[in-house]
Amino acid sequence: MPDPERPASAAPTEEQLETQTPGGSKVEGHDPYAALRISGFRLYVIGWVASVIGQQVQSVAVQWQIAQRVGMQHEAMALGLVGGIQALPIILLALPAGHLADRFDRRRVIQIGQVVVALCSLGLAAASHWNGSIYWFYLLLGLSATGEAIGWPARSALLPQIVPAEEFANAATWNSSAFQVASVAGPAVGGLIIYFSQTAAYMLDAVCAVTFFSLLLLLSVEAQVRTKEPISISNLVAGVRFVWRTKVILGAITLDLFAVLLGGATYLLPIFAADILHVGSFGFGWLRAAPAIGAFIMAMLLAHAPPMKRAGATMLWSVAGFGLATVVFAYSRSFTLSLIAFGLTGAFDNISVVVRHTLVQMLPPDRMRGRVSAVNNVFIGASNEIGGLESGLAAWGFARLLGPMSGAIASVAFGGFGAIVVVIVVAMFFPDIRRFGSLRDARPIEDDASPAAA
16 A cells, blocks of 8 residues: 555656665564454455465366367367467456556456356356367356456455555465465365366356455455546556566566466476376376465465565575476476475465565555556466466477477476576666565655665
8 A cells, every 4th residue: 555655646757666676674573474463354365265276176177178188199289278368368458457456446346357257167167067169168268267357457456455565565475375275275176076077176166256256245445546547548558667667576577477488387287297207187186286385385484484685686596496496397207306396386486476466566556556467467477378378389399309298398398497597687687676675665656755775
């Protein structure tokens, strides 16, 4: 939320946006459970956990069902298309959705998205039960991603209305923890459910979406500073301009964008589970859960440790670790080592998520948080899905030279090495990332804000 001592209507100058790097003051005390003591945050987290569990269960079901239908020769491309189809609505709708999040009640915007998700999940259940064409699966996945794209910027921008600014980094850590709990439970439960009924997996996602919808009805939040600007190209891209001028946000998004884009091993997991590690659907579920387990452990460590004094440098090292762990996973032939390596990718990624999410939500003024979140969603959210498409295409290309299994291995290893290269490039061209200090001191950038020591 905006600093009460700064005028909410003041616009930052271009020089301030380009040079300001907040963070770094001394922290006198640390309450690891500060955000959890807020009732509104607890309600939000419960609903968010339910939603993510449903999404993860559905994702496991879709990936496994499509892989089984198309066969080994075409599964890499088919699984990659799942990512591409889900990325398209995020790319096309993120900026308009960001404007909606700044103009209307963010809770209502999220609820509209959840209704779309629930209806699409019911459609997937019907397609699964009656053995519908694979094209129905792709169509309904695209529509479901449209619902997520509508609500995503509003959901991201809602959190600062629930949690005080000085506790936002703690809330981001617990929010990430909740996401990882759901991401552990979702794939594990999904792997178990699809063993008995794939249709039931889609029904569960519909129930979870309705649960999140209902809990939002009970949530009371601080009034948001709504923009009254009409929808126009200039207003839609206002978030883009803010990110471009605020180099510390731009650097953080760039770092995560290319790291995730290149490190999209998740979409190739059915190949690793079935053809390389030979662990079947149950092992596939645990491989899907491994990054979340690692991320949850890291989130607990971050929540109980004092705030990072050098958050930017820590983010750079964490992405480098993500790349190295991805390479180890690619070449592992041991299920145990693969679980550990893939778990480490989640642990390292969680550090990056907490830093980036705090920057994206705390540096913009409230009236622009939806649009800045939308920019983040375009590049980060879509990069997860496009990364899946890239991995599928790379695996398909390598497979023509090396064979199906070797193609998947080469694709994942290439992504891991690429993530390490990205860290080096970002560290060179975005020095604000290296200099950024404590997340606890991040505040909205306004006219009269002076740069804080990092």
